[in-house]
Amino acid sequence: MKVLRALVRRPAVALSLLYIVIVVLLALFAPWMSPYDPSEQFVEGLSLEGAPLPPDTPYLLGTDLLGRDLLSRLIYGARTSLFIGLLANGLAVLIGTLVGLSAGFLRGWVGSTLMRFTDLMMAFPALLLAIALSAIFQPSVWIVALVIAMVNWVQIARVIYSETIALSARDFVAVERTLGASSLRILFSHLLPHLLPTILVWATLGISTTVLLEATLSYLGVGVQPPTPSWGNIIFESQTYFTSAPWLVFFPGIAIVLLSLAFNLVGDALRDELDPTLQGRS
Amino acid sequence: MLAFISRRIGYSLLILLGVTFITYLLLFMLPADPARQIAGRSATPEVVAGIRMQLGLDLPFYQQYANYLGNLVQGDLGRSYIQRSPVTELIGARLRPSLELMAAGIGFELLIGISLGVIAALRRDSWADKALMALSFIGVSAPQFIAAMLFLYFFAVQLDWFPMGGYGGFEHLLLPALTLGILGSGWYSRMVRSSMIEVLHQDFIRTARAKGLSRVRVVLRHVLPNAIVPVIPMIGIDIGIFMGGLVVVESVFGWPGIGQLTWQAIQQVDIPVIVGVTTVSAVAIVLGNLVADLVIPWVDPRIDIKKH
Numbered sequence: 001m002k003v004l005r006a007l008v009r010r011p012a013v014a015l016s017l018l019y020i021v022i023v024v025l026l027a028l029f030a031p032w033m034s035p036y037d038p039s040e041q042f043v044e045g046l047s048l049e050g051a052p053l054p055p056d057t058p059y060l061l062g063t064d065l066l067g068r069d070l071l072s073r074l075i076y077g078a079r080t081s082l083f084i085g086l087l088a089n090g091l092a093v094l095i096g097t098l099v100g101l102s103a104g105f106l107r108g109w110v111g112s113t114l115m116r117f118t119d120l121m122m123a124f125p126a127l128l129l130a131i132a133l134s135a136i137f138q139p140s141v142w143i144v145a146l147v148i149a150m151v152n153w154v155q156i157a158r159v160i161y162s163e164t165i166a167l168s169a170r171d172f173v174a175v176e177r178t179l180g181a182s183s184l185r186i187l188f189s190h191l192l193p194h195l196l197p198t199i200l201v202w203a204t205l206g207i208s209t210t211v212l213l214e215a216t217l218s219y220l221g222v223g224v225q226p227p228t229p230s231w232g233n234i235i236f237e238s239q240t241y242f243t244s245a246p247w248l249v250f251f252p253g254i255a256i257v258l259l260s261l262a263f264n265l266v267g268d269a270l271r272d273e274l275d276p277t278l279q280g281r282s
Numbered sequence: 283m284l285a286f287i288s289r290r291i292g293y294s295l296l297i298l299l300g301v302t303f304i305t306y307l308l309l310f311m312l313p314a315d316p317a318r319q320i321a322g323r324s325a326t327p328e329v330v331a332g333i334r335m336q337l338g339l340d341l342p343f344y345q346q347y348a349n350y351l352g353n354l355v356q357g358d359l360g361r362s363y364i365q366r367s368p369v370t371e372l373i374g375a376r377l378r379p380s381l382e383l384m385a386a387g388i389g390f391e392l393l394i395g396i397s398l399g400v401i402a403a404l405r406r407d408s409w410a411d412k413a414l415m416a417l418s419f420i421g422v423s424a425p426q427f428i429a430a431m432l433f434l435y436f437f438a439v440q441l442d443w444f445p446m447g448g449y450g451g452f453e454h455l456l457l458p459a460l461t462l463g464i465l466g467s468g469w470y471s472r473m474v475r476s477s478m479i480e481v482l483h484q485d486f487i488r489t490a491r492a493k494g495l496s497r498v499r500v501v502l503r504h505v506l507p508n509a510i511v512p513v514i515p516m517i518g519i520d521i522g523i524f525m526g527g528l529v530v531v532e533s534v535f536g537w538p539g540i541g542q543l544t545w546q547a548i549q550q551v552d553i554p555v556i557v558g559v560t561t562v563s564a565v566a567i568v569l570g571n572l573v574a575d576l577v578i579p580w581v582d583p584r585i586d587i588k589k590h
Contacts (some may be wrong), residue, residue, distance in 0.1 A: 127526030253428040261423040
């Protein structure tokens with residue numbers, strides 16, 4: 001609560017939180033919020049020449065190439081983008097924490113094998129590996145989320161690993177050990193609670209990365225497949241016409257940038273608030 | 283020193299071996315049946331079996347991997363499903379434009395990132411500092427394809443300052459390189475700013491000022507060379523992010539490099555080409571990190587290589 005109050009006191013962070021809440025509400029209540037059916041192709045949604053309509057009433061943000069309402073597609077697209085963002089990031093945080101924690105706690109050959117493996121994953125460009133994986137597995141919403149999780153857990157694992165090493169060297173861990181606490185007890189009731197702030201910060205920052213990666217994959221055609229709308233594939237579908245119908249790129253583009261920026265700002269502010277060692281440095 | 287270098291090179295080779303194993307899995311284990319994919323839908327079982335033999339898919343697993351590795355060492359990345367030509371040739375033909383764009387893009391990244399970072403650090407907590415850091419934040423939050431499309435729309439379509447894309451001289455190179463440079467500069471400016479601030483607080487800077495050196499001279503001769511050291515490993519890491527950026531930016535601007543090749547391969551589900559580009563990029567990243575690690579102790583002798 002104290003942290004939340006400190007966050008809201010920063011105007012940029014308060015705005016970010018507001019935007020996130022709005023997007024979440026739109027996504028949750030999409031059927032009630034969206035003015036039209038996102039996949040209905042309106043005859044009057046295209047001009048006489050068959051071109052998409054610019055923003056105006058009754059289609060507030062204009063229509064797309066098939067005469068569908070852009071605003072409704074954006075609202076339903078928020079569902080897909082948020083769902084993948086949260087699911088993929090949740091998985092990435094889970095894998096990353098497990099790998100980092102066990103590598104840092106067990107050390108030895110298990111630890112070094114795990115860290116060698118994360119080094120190996122770091123050698124791949126995330127976007128290209130994600131492209132290759134989703135091209136092979138034929139993308140669906142679930143596959144896209146899994147693929148993003150598989151390329152995104154690496155950084156979290158490294159951060160958790162080094163924090164676990166640093167924590168294990170602290171006196172309270174040695175004291176617990178001499179008092180006869182079991183390894184599992186030290187792990188769960190002493191190390192994990194200390195790691196929670198870091199995990200929370202990276203979970204927030206990570207949503208930004210996953211949202212961007214999902215949008216980029218969908219834009220390249222290996223992410224969410226039409227007709228299911230996602231913010232990335234709305235741009236994918238209309239990219240060839242974007243000089244004549246720029247709103248089809250602007251509005252989803254702005255929605256993506258703002259969502260990514262919002263999670264980045266909140267994550268960054270959380271790090272300032274939760275990490276006392278950083279105070280006054282950045 | 284020699285021990286450090288050989289250990290570092292050995293480790294890079296180990297990572298490369300791991301890389302090839304993963305790309306091998308991507309090429310031959312994960313697709314349901316690569317032979318069927320190559321043969322096409324109308325092929326008879328005999329044709330598919332023939333291709334299986336040709337590819338060595340009937341051999342035991344370790345032997346297949348050894349063959350794949352042997353081919354890789356000779357520069358053979360397999361054949362494209364669609365274009366039927368060797369992937370190495372396809373990549374080779376596209377290498378030059380991509381290297382040009384990469385050099386220009388990383389050049390802009392460093393130029394913009396370092397100068398903004400220096401300005402922000404020297405004017406710490408001023409409005410200029412805050413504005414620059416806010417901009418760098420937007421830069422790192424914006425997906426490259428959106429920025430590329432917006433830049434193309436405003437600077438090429440609306441203002442007509444640049445050509446609409448395609449390959450050619452300097453004027454064609456400028457806008458895609460700037461797109462990559464502006465977006466990527468955010469990480470560098472944030473890093474240079476914080477490392478500058480750290481160096482500015484050190485004793486030798488006070489000494490330099492106290493013996494009467496001008497502020498400009500102190501910054502250029504004493505602060506900057508020290509503050510720039512963490513940028514070097516950053517370039518090594520950045521190559522990976524940059525390779526992803528190339529796919530997007532080249533496809534938006536119609537730049538005929540490896541990125542556009544990848545984009546075309548994605549649209550045709552040409553997996554050997556995608557995996558080939560991934561392999562080449564991974565090798566580039568491992569080599570980039572290796573060079574960065576070897577250069578650092580030479581640039582900054584204070585760094586203790588025994589700790590690595």
